[in-house]
Amino acid sequence: MLLKQMKYFMSVVDNHSFTEAAEQCYISQSAISQQIKSLENEFGVHLIKRNNRQFSLTPAGEYFYRHGRELIDEIEHFKNETKRRGTDEELTLKIGYLRCYGAQELQHAIAQFASLYPEVSLSIMNGTHEELYNLLRFHDVDLVISDQRRAFNQDYFNYELLYSDCYVEISTHHPLSEKKTLTLNDLKRVSCILISTKEQQDTEKDYYQNTLGFSSPFLFAETLEEARLMIASNRGFLPIEAIGTLTEPVQGIKRIPLYHKDKQLQRNYCAFWKKERTNYYIEEFAELLRQLLNADC
Known part of the structure; x- marks a missing residue:
């Protein structure tokens, strides 16, 4: 089974049309039909029930579409992450936290993250709430651990910790x-x-x-x-x-x-980061810290 065949199948279902799917995938209608027929031959089951110019999905086709979509998304993320790692000279994660923060879980999260992802260079700084907000706004940090003082902003991930x-x-x-x-x-x-x-x-x-x-x-x-x-x-x-x-x-x-x-x-404490700059490492660190903070709750 080829990834391209899976994408052809998804396109047919998404467009509700072999003709439109063929145009979207830049191949002929007969070619896309042949590729889907090859998929069905490989599995030994029908994925699509054809009725003249209309079609519907069989139970096997519905299952294949639902889980195939998840798999394609995973593969795309895998490809993008591999490409990013190959082009970045140095991976960095810049974390900001409040000057008054005195709990131990942040230190534990940093230590665990460094152990899990040794390829990432960590940069840690502290500040007041307003200083951290400005550091995040002007891209001087990637992630901020702080109390909530403003209404949540749609341009940011407002990841509630505790x-x-x-x-x-x-x-x-x-x-x-x-x-x-x-x-x-x-x-x-x-x-x-x-x-x-x-x-x-x-x-x-x-x-x-x-x-x-x-x-x-x-x-x-x-x-x-x-x-x-x-x-x-x-x-x-x-x-x-x-x-x-x-x-x-x-x-x-x-x-x-x-x-x-x-x-x-x-008080409500959150991890904040810009949606336009989100990446796997920011999300991993925020989730790791949340788990540590809630371990004894």
Whole structure:
């Protein structure tokens, strides 16, 4: 059985016509009929039931069409991927993630991906939500791991990873550290520490203040490590999401669930990438990370 014969058969069914299929495939009508007859001879069954100028598919023909279409699509993807690997001098995957991200699954996903696809060079960078959005928009990264702050954009794949529980990290020396849960009202007189570059401080403050409802004074740190040093010295609290498995807080810091009324707050985390730039490796990495994040759910 030749791949061309399969494509001729698909074309006849898709066009509901031998004549139109022959024109589409740039061969004569008699030739396309002969090729399909050869297919039937090879299988020893009829695929098409002919009735003058009309035809219908036999049960065998319906099965062949349905699964043959899937097989042709797989072969086309296989051909394109082989061609791409042969023309690219170096395969790269550039991943961006939030500066405040502290869970372990991203590291595990990167390690597993590197083991599975050693031919791909990984480039990892972090930033604030807005910085990552601009990196993705201008093709400086291929894939971004971030919280959802905008309505989903039709130009991007918005691959939902996990709804993460929200917590507060606060000094064990602060009186609020004795509570089992905290609310934004509890924290309104305590400084809120945000992780941001100097250029993005106003944007981060505006989001936490006007979108999420934080009414605390704000302090800023450029890294997660710097933020936790500020917490340990009792300068404020850090809002943090459990997007995966967080390491245990160091001595002097307590992690407490953040609630609104009777329910713990949650944030939606996603993998984002441009539809026009999608490829096998981006999709594989996003799925690998999603599986790791949801393994214990």
